Amino acid sequence: MFIRKLSEAQGTARQVKSDNWNSVRLLLENDNMGFSFHITTLYAGTETHMWYKNHYESVYCISGRAEIEDKATGERHVIEPGTMYALNEHDQHCLRVQEDFVCACVFNPPLKGTEVHDKDGAYGLDAEEVTD
Secondary structure, three states, X not given: OOOOOHHHHOOOOOEEEOOOEEEEEEEOXXXXXXXXXXXXXXXXXXXXXXXXXXXXXXXXXEEEEEXXXXXXXXXEEEEOOOOEEEEOOXXXXXXXXXXXXXXXXXXXXXXXXXXXXXXXXXXXXXXXXXXX
């Protein structure tokens, strides 16, 4: 067993930032759990296009408000606290954030820790491992 606190992981190599989001990666591949677990904040007023062609992701909204669009169908859904969505078919999607959106994210296969979105909106499989 191990314990990891969000407040202690912030400001370390486990925290990765972009212009649209800030992700604290509490579980990573080298933790040997078979998935990674992140607390991510996406910023109000941003639009992020994503396509996790190498990963499956499940997201649970803790706070804030966003709209997710399925790029294949054009279907849109409001995501609010208490809502979960799962990208079970490597779905191309766009997240439009109305209020700072704090969520818990699970990835399979697990992230190594340094990933940021590539030109397709995906995470590659060749990222550097975070060690601490």
